[in-house]
Amino acid sequence: MTTTHRATPVVAFTGAVKEFGAVRAVDGLDLTIGPGERVALLGRNGAGKSTAISLLLGLDDPSSGTVELFGQTPSHAVTEGRVGAMLQDSKPVSRVTVRELVSFVTRTYPNPMTVDEALELAGLTELAGRRADKLSGGQAQRVSFAIALAGDPDLLVLDEPTAALDVEARRLFWQSMRAFTDRGKTVLFSTHYLEEADQNADRIVVIDRGQLIADGSSAEIKHTVGSSMVSFTVPDGPVPDSLAALPGVLSVEVVDGRVRLRTSDSDATVSALPGVVTPRGLEVAPAGLEDAFLALTAHHSGRDGGRPFVPSASSDSAVQTPKAGA
């Protein structure tokens, strides 16, 4: 079914801006998503992910710019039953069973799944007869998922779908989602878990302060940043500040006595090291997605001259940004 709409993008943000008073939650977003793509919208809390999703679903109108789904207004696409969504912070409604709820949703869509199919995909077959408001957090999240997919929509939008889940529930959730996306559906989900984006999306869109700051496969994003991690210990004496000034070095971090240099040119960094310290146990590794993400958002904050970027580092690590040290 999606193949007939190949010419038209599923999602198209064009210069979309959403202002709340003086705050620009979405600030000139341009983003196009084609049929069958699985896209992760990655960003920190407050980066503008949920606002972008509200615009996408027609729950809110952009202050300027346009947002289109399947070449139409979002609310038109929603009325045609082409969109299913799982919203953040939604709790199950009271006094209905899971089956009644899912069956209600299927009957609002033109070409739905069967109720049993939706229940099975969401892993709810066993819970079908239970009251939706008497379930655990993880089970309730699966009900929300069943509601999102029951209409067999062409586009599935999930806003932080795993935010409230423990590790095992999260694993089950992504398993269910893959079963659905294997049908060739377009999926957009927001997350602040990098690992989830890496494992469950073909394409990662990073936004920060309402702006798109990176867009590509996880490999491409790592490549865009082009950084690798040079790490070593310094057994004799303190870690010199001048490390930050070495060629290629983007940031200096000390974790558990081990120095970690994120660098855009590992060869240059390594060859310059002996002039400053005597490294022991030297390792060079490609940066993970997490490092790439930190680098992207740090750059972004720095360039705007706004608040300094504070990564969620554990308490036993110290972080220096190169510009501050130099």
Add this chain to the structure above:
Amino acid sequence: MASSIALVSNYVNLELRRTFRDTGFVIFGVGTPVLMYIMFTNVGGGSGGTDDWAVTAMVGLAAYGALSAGLSSGTAVAEDKAVGWLRQLRITPLSPAQVVFGRAVTGSLMVLPAIVVVLLTAMIVNGVRLDAWQWLVLTLLLWVGSLPFTMLGIANGYQLSSQTTNVTNIVCNLALALVGGLWFPISEFPGWMASVAKWTPGYRFGELGWNTTDGEAPSMTGIVVLVVWLLVFGAYAAFAYRRSGRKA
């Protein structure tokens, strides 16, 4: 059009199940006016079933039961808004107009049990006798006439937070019932208060029933006043729904 009716009835079906499973609502919604009717007509004065008071009070309390049930739709709306269900409904193919209309239909069906049970109680406990057409028209008019209160309740639900909705609905409930003379006839009010009462929807709603039990046609003024209130509350509901969408 046909599919639109199917969509709305699907939604009404879901909401009716949810409402009637709320045993607290069913018991209080029906029980309160019935209990008040029995007390008003049998305790104290001991005026039995045959006199006018049994009929006047029957209409007043059936109307009061319908008014409360109509307003209580708002409590359900506020609850749905709080858990994010209204937002979820907005991303189903149901249009906003269908959601509001379905909610209004549900609300107006919810008022029926209170009306029917009060009338039955009057018939059985106080031996009230009316012509068959009077029972029928009375039920129908009290049912249709309760629409302004359902609209007011729904509007409060969209406009206000969950707790505020409850308090506001209780205040509206007491004020409309008391000033409208549904508990005590406005003939016993001081003159100025009686003339104020005649402009309120509560009084004109009860009047629909009293006209019927008197064997008269509904007063035209009464109908006009009720329709104006329906338009006012309907506009409030439409405004509040749009506002809730923007914020929610």
